[in-house]
Amino acid sequence: MRNFRFRNTVLVAAASALTAGIAIASLAAAQATPGTTVQAAAGATAEPTPSATAAEDTAPPLAVENFQHPGAARLLTERKITLKQGDGHIRLKEGVENNTVAACQAANDIFVESRLDKNGYCFTVTGTSGYLAMELPEVYMLWTEDRSVSAKLVASGQEKLVSVGPNTAQPVGEGLPGGQRSVLVELRVTG
Incomplete structure (x- = not known):
């Protein structure tokens, strides 16, 4: 019975670590620069979604004052x-x-x-x-x-x-x- 509890504890810890690794990989993929890939903890790659990239490409440019006279x-x-x-x-x-x-x-x-x-x-x-x-x-x-x-x-x-x-x-x-x-x-x- 003692061996069963030990295996159960190890499996729960491994599942928690895997879940945390997937969560970190997902967060890194969500914050990635469009067009780049992020290496996940388990060796998989995560790419930004095409809809997120398209939305960023159509966003208006930032307004930066350069103090130049218009025209x-x-x-x-x-x-x-x-x-x-x-x-x-x-x-x-x-x-x-x-x-x-x-x-x-x-x-x-x-x-x-x-x-x-x-x-x-x-x-x-x-x-x-x-x-x-x-x-x-x-x-x-x-x-x-x-x-x-x-x-x-x-x-x-x-x-x-x-x-x-x-x-x-x-x-x-x-x-x-x-x-x-x-x-x-x-x-x-x-x-």
């Missing part, structure tokens, strides 16, 4: 402005109807005049602060509405920071007497 490549081609990066609070208004001083007079607007485009460039601000890095050559005038703006310009390799108060038209670069052609490289809303 920057197109705007370079169409408007000759390189919009590099920003915090999303200063955006170039698109459409011919937004490219004049008269059309760019909302409280959140900043208007930039450049010899590259006879109409100009209207930017809108969506917050109390904002930042946009760009390259806009031959800028000669900045117009603000209700916002104070700091503009960084480069002329002959020298950077110049210009502060423009609210409701102001500020000549810059060659818009000033004796001024040089300047590239607007940054706009910041300061108030």
Whole structure:
């Protein structure tokens, strides 16, 4: 009788170990990268189900903010402005109807005049602060509405920071007497 109990205990322990090994193999298979196989404890292989792989292939991509201005490549081609990066609070208004001083007079607007485009460039601000890095050559005038703006310009390799108060038209670069052609490289809303 004692030998029977010993065999019974050994069989129950072996069955428990086998069950645990199968459970671990199943868990590893469920967490496997699609298209990979996992070696199970008993030597079998477990592959992810085709439906799980198909669902992962159709999942939308993760949203990762890269701070690039939407449509920057197109705007370079169409408007000759390189919009590099920003915090999303200063955006170039698109459409011919937004490219004049008269059309760019909302409280959140900043208007930039450049010899590259006879109409100009209207930017809108969506917050109390904002930042946009760009390259806009031959800028000669900045117009603000209700916002104070700091503009960084480069002329002959020298950077110049210009502060423009609210409701102001500020000549810059060659818009000033004796001024040089300047590239607007940054706009910041300061108030």
